[in-house]
Amino acid sequence: MKEIILASQSPRRKMLLEWAEVPFRVIVQNTDESFPADLPRTEIAMHIARNKAHAAKNYVQSAFHGELSQRPVVAADTIVVLDEEVINKPVDRADAIRILKSLSGKQHKVITGVVILHGHEETAFADVTEVVFYELTEEQIVFYVDKYQPYDKAGAYAIQEWIGVVGIRSINGDFYNVMGLPVSRVVQALHTINP
Template sequence: MNGHRIILASQSPRRKQLLEWAEVPFEVMVQSTDESYPPEMPVPEVPVHIAREKAIAIRQKFESLHDANNIIIAADTVVVLGNTIIGKPKDREDALDILSRLSGNKHQVITGVVLLKGRQEIAFADITDVWFHPLTKEQIAFYVDKYQPYDKAGAYAIQEWIGVVGIKCISGDFYNVMGLPVSRVVTELKKME
Protein backbone atom coordinates (compact mmCIF):
# COMPACT_ATOMS: atom_id res chain seq x y z
CA MET A 1 0.00 0.00 0.00
CA ASN A 2 2.43 2.62 -1.29
CA GLY A 3 5.16 2.39 1.33
CA HIS A 4 2.85 2.12 4.34
CA ARG A 5 3.60 -0.40 7.04
CA ILE A 6 0.29 -2.11 7.84
CA ILE A 7 -0.18 -3.73 11.22
CA LEU A 8 -3.05 -6.13 11.91
CA ALA A 9 -3.87 -5.90 15.62
CA SER A 10 -5.44 -9.35 15.77
CA GLN A 11 -4.46 -12.96 16.43
CA SER A 12 -7.42 -14.20 14.39
CA PRO A 13 -6.25 -16.67 11.74
CA ARG A 14 -9.37 -15.79 9.73
CA ARG A 15 -8.60 -12.06 9.61
CA LYS A 16 -5.01 -12.86 8.67
CA GLN A 17 -6.21 -15.17 5.89
CA LEU A 18 -8.64 -12.59 4.50
CA LEU A 19 -5.97 -9.89 4.28
CA GLU A 20 -3.64 -12.40 2.62
CA TRP A 21 -6.36 -13.26 0.08
CA ALA A 22 -6.73 -9.52 -0.64
CA GLU A 23 -2.93 -9.42 -1.13
CA VAL A 24 -2.51 -6.68 1.45
CA PRO A 25 1.03 -6.77 2.88
CA PHE A 26 0.87 -6.65 6.67
CA GLU A 27 2.38 -7.86 9.90
CA VAL A 28 0.61 -9.03 13.03
CA MET A 29 1.04 -7.38 16.43
CA VAL A 30 -1.17 -8.14 19.39
CA GLN A 31 -1.64 -6.68 22.82
CA SER A 32 -4.23 -7.96 25.29
CA THR A 33 -6.95 -5.41 25.98
CA ASP A 34 -10.02 -5.06 28.11
CA GLU A 35 -13.00 -6.04 25.94
CA SER A 36 -15.62 -4.59 28.25
CA TYR A 37 -17.88 -1.73 27.16
CA PRO A 38 -20.34 0.66 28.80
CA PRO A 39 -23.63 -1.20 29.43
CA GLU A 40 -25.70 1.60 27.87
CA MET A 41 -23.67 1.61 24.63
CA PRO A 42 -25.81 0.88 21.54
CA VAL A 43 -25.09 -2.64 20.27
CA PRO A 44 -23.69 -1.63 16.83
CA GLU A 45 -21.14 0.63 18.55
CA VAL A 46 -19.76 -2.14 20.80
CA PRO A 47 -17.44 -3.87 18.30
CA VAL A 48 -16.13 -0.49 17.09
CA HIS A 49 -15.37 0.49 20.70
CA ILE A 50 -13.51 -2.77 21.31
CA ALA A 51 -11.62 -2.50 17.99
CA ARG A 52 -10.57 1.05 18.87
CA GLU A 53 -9.22 -0.14 22.24
CA LYS A 54 -7.18 -2.83 20.43
CA ALA A 55 -5.74 -0.32 17.94
CA ILE A 56 -4.86 2.21 20.65
CA ALA A 57 -3.20 -0.50 22.77
CA ILE A 58 -0.92 -1.44 19.86
CA ARG A 59 -0.08 2.19 19.14
CA GLN A 60 0.73 2.81 22.82
CA LYS A 61 2.88 -0.32 23.12
CA PHE A 62 5.01 0.44 20.07
CA GLU A 63 6.21 4.05 19.97
CA SER A 64 7.40 3.62 16.38
CA LEU A 65 3.80 3.16 15.30
CA HIS A 66 3.08 6.86 15.87
CA ASP A 67 4.78 7.41 12.51
CA ALA A 68 2.32 8.55 9.81
CA ASN A 69 3.59 5.80 7.48
CA ASN A 70 2.08 3.14 9.75
CA ILE A 71 -1.54 2.01 9.54
CA ILE A 72 -3.02 -0.12 12.32
CA ILE A 73 -6.04 -2.28 11.50
CA ALA A 74 -8.07 -3.56 14.44
CA ALA A 75 -11.39 -5.40 14.38
CA ASP A 76 -13.88 -7.03 16.69
CA THR A 77 -16.85 -9.20 15.74
CA VAL A 78 -20.01 -9.76 17.76
CA VAL A 79 -23.03 -11.95 17.12
CA VAL A 80 -26.37 -10.39 18.05
CA LEU A 81 -29.62 -12.31 18.57
CA GLY A 82 -32.54 -9.97 19.18
CA ASN A 83 -30.74 -7.18 20.98
CA THR A 84 -28.42 -9.46 22.95
CA ILE A 85 -24.72 -9.78 22.21
CA ILE A 86 -23.60 -13.40 22.16
CA GLY A 87 -19.90 -13.76 22.84
CA LYS A 88 -17.58 -16.72 22.66
CA PRO A 89 -18.86 -19.84 24.43
CA LYS A 90 -17.44 -20.53 27.86
CA ASP A 91 -17.59 -24.31 27.45
CA ARG A 92 -19.33 -27.15 25.59
CA GLU A 93 -22.70 -26.63 27.28
CA ASP A 94 -22.63 -22.92 26.48
CA ALA A 95 -21.76 -23.64 22.82
CA LEU A 96 -24.66 -26.11 22.57
CA ASP A 97 -27.01 -23.54 24.13
CA ILE A 98 -25.89 -20.71 21.82
CA LEU A 99 -26.31 -22.80 18.66
CA SER A 100 -29.71 -24.04 19.88
CA ARG A 101 -30.80 -20.39 20.19
CA LEU A 102 -29.46 -19.51 16.72
CA SER A 103 -31.11 -22.59 15.17
CA GLY A 104 -34.05 -21.64 12.94
CA ASN A 105 -33.55 -17.94 13.63
CA LYS A 106 -32.06 -14.82 12.11
CA HIS A 107 -29.14 -13.13 13.84
CA GLN A 108 -26.72 -10.37 12.98
CA VAL A 109 -22.96 -10.46 12.77
CA ILE A 110 -21.43 -7.04 13.37
CA THR A 111 -17.74 -6.41 12.81
CA GLY A 112 -16.32 -3.13 14.04
CA VAL A 113 -13.16 -1.97 12.27
CA VAL A 114 -10.80 0.85 13.24
CA LEU A 115 -7.92 2.04 11.06
CA LEU A 116 -5.37 4.35 12.69
CA LYS A 117 -2.70 6.32 10.83
CA GLY A 118 -1.01 9.05 12.83
CA ARG A 119 -3.88 11.22 14.08
CA GLN A 120 -6.25 9.98 11.39
CA GLU A 121 -8.93 7.42 12.26
CA ILE A 122 -11.47 5.64 10.11
CA ALA A 123 -14.01 3.60 12.08
CA PHE A 124 -17.06 1.70 10.89
CA ALA A 125 -19.29 -1.27 11.63
CA ASP A 126 -20.38 -3.74 8.97
CA ILE A 127 -23.57 -5.74 9.57
CA THR A 128 -24.55 -9.04 7.97
CA ASP A 129 -27.87 -10.78 8.60
CA VAL A 130 -27.62 -14.58 8.89
CA TRP A 131 -30.48 -17.10 8.89
CA PHE A 132 -29.93 -20.63 10.19
CA HIS A 133 -32.00 -23.62 9.14
CA PRO A 134 -33.50 -25.45 12.12
CA LEU A 135 -30.71 -27.67 13.43
CA THR A 136 -31.13 -30.95 15.27
CA LYS A 137 -29.51 -31.53 18.65
CA GLU A 138 -27.37 -34.20 16.96
CA GLN A 139 -26.12 -31.73 14.32
CA ILE A 140 -25.28 -29.15 16.96
CA ALA A 141 -23.46 -31.69 19.16
CA PHE A 142 -21.55 -33.07 16.16
CA TYR A 143 -20.36 -29.60 15.19
CA VAL A 144 -19.36 -28.54 18.71
CA ASP A 145 -17.53 -31.82 19.42
CA LYS A 146 -15.69 -31.97 16.09
CA TYR A 147 -14.91 -28.28 15.48
CA GLN A 148 -14.54 -26.98 19.08
CA PRO A 149 -15.81 -23.44 18.28
CA TYR A 150 -14.80 -21.96 21.64
CA ASP A 151 -12.80 -19.08 20.17
CA LYS A 152 -15.65 -17.88 17.95
CA ALA A 153 -18.36 -15.33 18.70
CA GLY A 154 -21.70 -17.08 18.37
CA ALA A 155 -20.01 -20.50 18.69
CA TYR A 156 -19.64 -21.05 14.95
CA ALA A 157 -17.57 -20.27 11.88
CA ILE A 158 -19.48 -19.78 8.62
CA GLN A 159 -16.67 -21.37 6.59
CA GLU A 160 -16.88 -24.64 8.56
CA TRP A 161 -19.30 -27.59 8.30
CA ILE A 162 -22.12 -25.84 10.16
CA GLY A 163 -22.05 -22.93 7.73
CA VAL A 164 -22.19 -25.26 4.75
CA VAL A 165 -25.14 -27.33 6.01
CA GLY A 166 -26.80 -25.06 8.56
CA ILE A 167 -27.02 -21.58 7.06
CA LYS A 168 -30.11 -20.93 4.98
CA CYS A 169 -29.02 -17.54 3.63
CA ILE A 170 -27.21 -14.32 4.43
CA SER A 171 -27.77 -10.68 3.56
CA GLY A 172 -24.54 -8.71 3.54
CA ASP A 173 -20.83 -9.44 3.32
CA PHE A 174 -19.94 -13.14 3.72
CA TYR A 175 -16.39 -12.25 4.78
CA ASN A 176 -17.77 -9.99 7.51
CA VAL A 177 -19.18 -13.15 9.12
CA MET A 178 -15.68 -14.67 8.93
CA GLY A 179 -14.43 -11.66 10.93
CA LEU A 180 -13.42 -8.92 8.51
CA PRO A 181 -15.36 -7.05 5.79
CA VAL A 182 -12.17 -7.17 3.75
CA SER A 183 -13.38 -5.39 0.60
CA ARG A 184 -14.45 -2.40 2.67
CA VAL A 185 -11.18 -2.47 4.60
CA VAL A 186 -9.23 -2.33 1.32
CA THR A 187 -11.40 0.58 0.14
CA GLU A 188 -10.81 2.50 3.39
CA LEU A 189 -7.06 1.77 3.30
CA LYS A 190 -6.87 3.47 -0.10
CA LYS A 191 -8.38 6.62 1.47
CA MET A 192 -5.46 6.72 3.91
CA GLU A 193 -2.73 6.82 1.24
Protein backbone atom coordinates in the same frame (compact mmCIF):
# COMPACT_ATOMS: atom_id res chain seq x y z
CA MET B 1 -0.05 -0.89 -0.83
CA LYS B 2 2.35 -0.34 2.06
CA GLU B 3 2.52 -2.75 4.98
CA ILE B 4 -0.03 -2.19 7.74
CA ILE B 5 -0.10 -3.20 11.41
CA LEU B 6 -2.84 -5.75 12.14
CA ALA B 7 -3.92 -5.61 15.78
CA SER B 8 -5.51 -9.06 15.71
CA GLN B 9 -4.38 -12.65 16.17
CA SER B 10 -7.44 -14.03 14.37
CA PRO B 11 -6.35 -16.62 11.78
CA ARG B 12 -9.40 -15.72 9.71
CA ARG B 13 -8.59 -12.00 9.58
CA LYS B 14 -4.99 -12.80 8.64
CA MET B 15 -6.20 -15.15 5.89
CA LEU B 16 -8.62 -12.57 4.45
CA LEU B 17 -5.91 -9.90 4.29
CA GLU B 18 -3.58 -12.41 2.62
CA TRP B 19 -6.30 -13.19 0.06
CA ALA B 20 -6.64 -9.44 -0.58
CA GLU B 21 -2.83 -9.25 -0.91
CA VAL B 22 -2.57 -6.60 1.80
CA PRO B 23 0.89 -6.79 3.41
CA PHE B 24 0.70 -6.74 7.19
CA ARG B 25 2.57 -7.35 10.40
CA VAL B 26 0.69 -8.65 13.45
CA ILE B 27 1.20 -6.68 16.66
CA VAL B 28 -1.27 -7.35 19.44
CA GLN B 29 -1.54 -6.08 23.00
CA ASN B 30 -3.95 -7.41 25.61
CA THR B 31 -6.96 -5.13 26.02
CA ASP B 32 -10.16 -4.96 28.00
CA GLU B 33 -13.04 -6.26 25.86
CA SER B 34 -15.82 -5.01 28.14
CA PHE B 35 -18.15 -2.25 26.99
CA PRO B 36 -20.70 0.14 28.51
CA ALA B 37 -24.07 -1.60 28.95
CA ASP B 38 -25.98 1.24 27.26
CA LEU B 39 -23.82 1.28 24.14
CA PRO B 40 -25.84 0.76 20.91
CA ARG B 41 -25.24 -2.72 19.49
CA THR B 42 -23.63 -1.40 16.30
CA GLU B 43 -21.08 0.55 18.37
CA ILE B 44 -19.96 -2.27 20.71
CA ALA B 45 -17.63 -3.91 18.21
CA MET B 46 -16.16 -0.52 17.22
CA HIS B 47 -15.58 0.32 20.91
CA ILE B 48 -13.62 -2.91 21.45
CA ALA B 49 -11.74 -2.55 18.14
CA ARG B 50 -10.79 1.03 19.05
CA ASN B 51 -9.24 -0.19 22.32
CA LYS B 52 -7.27 -2.84 20.42
CA ALA B 53 -6.07 -0.33 17.82
CA HIS B 54 -4.89 2.25 20.36
CA ALA B 55 -3.12 -0.39 22.47
CA ALA B 56 -1.23 -1.67 19.42
CA LYS B 57 -0.42 1.84 18.19
CA ASN B 58 0.89 2.93 21.60
CA TYR B 59 3.09 -0.16 21.77
CA VAL B 60 4.46 0.37 18.25
CA GLN B 61 5.25 4.02 18.94
CA SER B 62 7.05 3.18 22.19
CA ALA B 63 8.90 0.07 20.95
CA PHE B 64 9.76 1.06 17.37
CA HIS B 65 10.94 4.19 15.64
CA GLY B 66 10.88 5.42 12.10
CA GLU B 67 8.68 4.05 9.36
CA LEU B 68 6.99 1.27 11.34
CA SER B 69 5.52 3.73 13.82
CA GLN B 70 3.93 5.62 10.91
CA ARG B 71 2.06 2.67 9.42
CA PRO B 72 -1.72 2.38 9.66
CA VAL B 73 -3.00 0.21 12.49
CA VAL B 74 -6.07 -1.92 11.72
CA ALA B 75 -8.13 -3.55 14.46
CA ALA B 76 -11.44 -5.37 14.33
CA ASP B 77 -13.90 -7.06 16.64
CA THR B 78 -16.90 -9.22 15.78
CA ILE B 79 -20.03 -9.75 17.85
CA VAL B 80 -23.21 -11.74 17.29
CA VAL B 81 -26.54 -10.21 18.26
CA LEU B 82 -29.75 -12.21 18.70
CA ASP B 83 -32.87 -10.23 19.65
CA GLU B 84 -30.66 -7.38 20.92
CA GLU B 85 -28.69 -9.77 23.17
CA VAL B 86 -24.95 -9.87 22.55
CA ILE B 87 -23.78 -13.47 22.12
CA ASN B 88 -20.14 -13.81 23.14
CA LYS B 89 -17.65 -16.62 22.61
CA PRO B 90 -18.75 -19.80 24.40
CA VAL B 91 -17.06 -20.52 27.70
CA ASP B 92 -17.23 -24.31 27.26
CA ARG B 93 -18.89 -27.18 25.36
CA ALA B 94 -22.26 -26.84 27.10
CA ASP B 95 -22.34 -23.10 26.42
CA ALA B 96 -21.51 -23.63 22.73
CA ILE B 97 -24.38 -26.12 22.41
CA ARG B 98 -26.74 -23.71 24.22
CA ILE B 99 -25.76 -20.82 21.93
CA LEU B 100 -26.28 -22.83 18.73
CA LYS B 101 -29.65 -24.04 19.97
CA SER B 102 -30.65 -20.41 20.53
CA LEU B 103 -29.57 -19.47 16.97
CA SER B 104 -31.28 -22.48 15.35
CA GLY B 105 -34.13 -21.52 13.03
CA LYS B 106 -33.68 -17.78 13.68
CA GLN B 107 -32.11 -14.69 12.18
CA HIS B 108 -29.23 -13.02 13.98
CA LYS B 109 -26.83 -10.21 13.14
CA VAL B 110 -23.08 -10.43 12.86
CA ILE B 111 -21.50 -7.04 13.48
CA THR B 112 -17.83 -6.38 12.85
CA GLY B 113 -16.39 -3.10 14.01
CA VAL B 114 -13.23 -1.86 12.30
CA VAL B 115 -10.95 0.94 13.46
CA ILE B 116 -8.02 2.18 11.38
CA LEU B 117 -5.56 4.59 12.98
CA HIS B 118 -3.23 6.54 10.70
CA GLY B 119 -1.27 9.43 12.13
CA HIS B 120 -3.78 11.52 14.08
CA GLU B 121 -6.67 10.30 11.94
CA GLU B 122 -9.18 7.57 12.76
CA THR B 123 -11.46 5.72 10.34
CA ALA B 124 -14.13 3.64 12.08
CA PHE B 125 -17.13 1.72 10.81
CA ALA B 126 -19.33 -1.24 11.62
CA ASP B 127 -20.50 -3.73 9.02
CA VAL B 128 -23.70 -5.71 9.67
CA THR B 129 -24.65 -9.03 8.07
CA GLU B 130 -27.93 -10.81 8.76
CA VAL B 131 -27.66 -14.60 9.00
CA VAL B 132 -30.52 -17.12 9.13
CA PHE B 133 -29.99 -20.69 10.28
CA TYR B 134 -32.18 -23.62 9.34
CA GLU B 135 -33.60 -25.54 12.26
CA LEU B 136 -30.63 -27.51 13.53
CA THR B 137 -31.04 -30.89 15.20
CA GLU B 138 -29.34 -31.55 18.50
CA GLU B 139 -27.31 -34.23 16.74
CA GLN B 140 -26.01 -31.69 14.21
CA ILE B 141 -25.13 -29.19 16.93
CA VAL B 142 -23.31 -31.73 19.08
CA PHE B 143 -21.44 -33.11 16.05
CA TYR B 144 -20.28 -29.63 15.07
CA VAL B 145 -19.23 -28.56 18.57
CA ASP B 146 -17.35 -31.79 19.26
CA LYS B 147 -15.56 -31.89 15.90
CA TYR B 148 -14.80 -28.19 15.37
CA GLN B 149 -14.65 -26.90 18.98
CA PRO B 150 -15.74 -23.33 18.12
CA TYR B 151 -14.78 -21.88 21.49
CA ASP B 152 -12.87 -18.91 20.07
CA LYS B 153 -15.74 -17.73 17.87
CA ALA B 154 -18.50 -15.24 18.66
CA GLY B 155 -21.81 -17.06 18.30
CA ALA B 156 -20.04 -20.44 18.62
CA TYR B 157 -19.70 -21.01 14.88
CA ALA B 158 -17.66 -20.21 11.79
CA ILE B 159 -19.60 -19.71 8.57
CA GLN B 160 -16.80 -21.29 6.50
CA GLU B 161 -16.95 -24.54 8.49
CA TRP B 162 -19.34 -27.52 8.24
CA ILE B 163 -22.19 -25.86 10.10
CA GLY B 164 -22.15 -22.90 7.74
CA VAL B 165 -22.15 -25.15 4.69
CA VAL B 166 -25.10 -27.28 5.83
CA GLY B 167 -26.92 -25.12 8.38
CA ILE B 168 -27.19 -21.59 7.03
CA ARG B 169 -30.33 -20.80 5.08
CA SER B 170 -29.43 -17.29 3.95
CA ILE B 171 -27.21 -14.30 4.54
CA ASN B 172 -27.89 -10.66 3.77
CA GLY B 173 -24.67 -8.67 3.61
CA ASP B 174 -20.97 -9.36 3.37
CA PHE B 175 -20.07 -13.05 3.75
CA TYR B 176 -16.52 -12.18 4.80
CA ASN B 177 -17.88 -9.92 7.54
CA VAL B 178 -19.27 -13.08 9.17
CA MET B 179 -15.78 -14.59 8.96
CA GLY B 180 -14.53 -11.62 10.97
CA LEU B 181 -13.54 -8.86 8.54
CA PRO B 182 -15.43 -6.94 5.83
CA VAL B 183 -12.22 -7.11 3.87
CA SER B 184 -13.31 -5.27 0.72
CA ARG B 185 -14.50 -2.32 2.81
CA VAL B 186 -11.21 -2.36 4.74
CA VAL B 187 -9.22 -2.33 1.49
CA GLN B 188 -11.28 0.61 0.19
CA ALA B 189 -10.59 2.54 3.40
CA LEU B 190 -6.87 1.72 3.29
CA HIS B 191 -6.59 2.93 -0.32
CA THR B 192 -7.83 6.37 0.76
CA ILE B 193 -5.18 6.74 3.50
CA ASN B 194 -2.39 4.37 2.45
CA PRO B 195 -2.08 4.38 -1.36
